[in-house]
Amino acid sequence: MSNVVYEGWMVRYGRRKIYRSYIHMRYFVLEPRLLAYYKKKPQDIQVPIKTMVIDGNCRVEDRGLKMQHGHMVYVLCVYNKKEKQHRVTMAAFNIQEALVWKEKIETAIDQQESRNVNGNKYVSFEFKPGMDNGRTASSSDHESQFSAPEDEDDSHRDLQRRKTIGNGLPDSVPDWTKEVGSEMSHQNNNQGFPRKHWRLHQCQNGLRIFEELLEVDYLPRSCGRAMRAVGVVEATCEEVFQLVMRMDGTRFEWDSSFQDGRLVEEVDGHTAILYHRLQLDWYPMLVWPRDLCYMRYWRRNDDGSYVVLFRSREHENCGPQPGYVRALLRVEGSTSHR
Known part of the structure; x- marks a missing residue:
């Protein structure tokens, strides 16, 4: 494996045909023209679970943030724009690792795309167990060859290549980020x-x-x-971003008004509907407890900064709660810069 460009453990998640979700750690290996993953770190000659040829037709889609088995993961999908059934979904527990993989894969794609200028043609194929690709399967590989295949996430859309992560809201959601963006563009940087x-x-x-x-x-x-x-805050953008996005006990480290919260609906990897109960320690005998139902949208810009926006929204699965007064959250934004 002398031609390895990048390698490491990543997350494979999805739902099998019997509707049981799964999450596994798999070892991914990126070569100049090949992306493959294994059940464990390959030693010498070992057959991968799946491979995908990297050529100029490939693209890397950012699918944003997903919650899977209680874990927050950042998802990438590598696909071939001419043969979209050829794709590999991979995820990381932190956004830094996902960004490194995205950059490495796109660099490999760019290198193959530049070679096409010299007259090379793209030939895409997907590895299947039993194909003669110059490798010999060891005894430990037979289990992965004959076990049930790991299904890919079928929620695939027409995609475009971009550097900015989360560049826009889904079509089903009104684009209310523009009014915030115009307001933030007139802000004073010092204040x-x-x-x-x-x-x-x-x-x-x-x-x-x-x-x-x-x-x-x-x-x-x-x-x-x-x-x-x-x-x-004396921390990296990624560390601050992960704290802001969490709705578990770690939120108490910076948000004293947080009592508890939950995910109501995951619109996509960058937009979610959340329910949030506030912890009010002032005048508990005079002020009724408050709760919120709001939309959260985030994106990462090319310069490494993050934008997280919140806005109140009604939802059929998040109606009024007994004993709580529904508070309203105006269009608010939070940004972090390096």
Whole structure:
């Protein structure tokens, strides 16, 4: 395996024909013209579970974030645009590893595409057990050859190659990110919010706390003002992003208002409907408990920054809960930069 470009453990997940979902660790090996995966790290000559030829017709689709057996994984799908049934789905538990694989595979595709300029033709095929490809199967490979095949995720769409991860919302969801993007484009970089709507209230524990400026027509409305805070976190974008996206016990590390939450619907790898209960420690005898049902959309830009947007939304599987008052979340955005 002297021609290996990149290799390592990745996640294989999906649903078999008997409707039982699975998640496995598989060892992926990328060569200049071949992507293959094995049950374990190959030693000497070993037959892979599946292979896919890498040529100029191949593309790498980012399928975003998926929840599988309680694990949050970042999914990539490598496919051939002329023969779309030839594809391999792979995932990673952290986005850094998924991005490395995406870059390595696209580099291999670009190299094969440049060779086509010299007159080479693409020939795509998929490895099947028993084919004579110059390798000999060891005794440990026979189980994988005759076991039930690992089904690929069939939720495949017409795709386009892009660098930005999560470049747009699905067609079924109104594109409300544009109004946020236009607002954020006019923000002051030092302050983090438009000056005409917010003013600095105080600085505390490294945070700059802002209060909203409102034009009120009567006094009671002036008693309640929205507050925002800006701070610098000494961590990578990926680490901050993973914390923001989690809805488990780790959220208490940075969000003291979080009580519990759950996934209502996974629209796609970048858009989800979430249910969120708030932990209100102030005036518990006077304020009813609050909960939220909202849409979360995220994307990763070419410069390595992340954008995470939230907006309240009604959903048939997330109706009013007894004992809770449904709060509304306005269009809000969170960005992180290197």
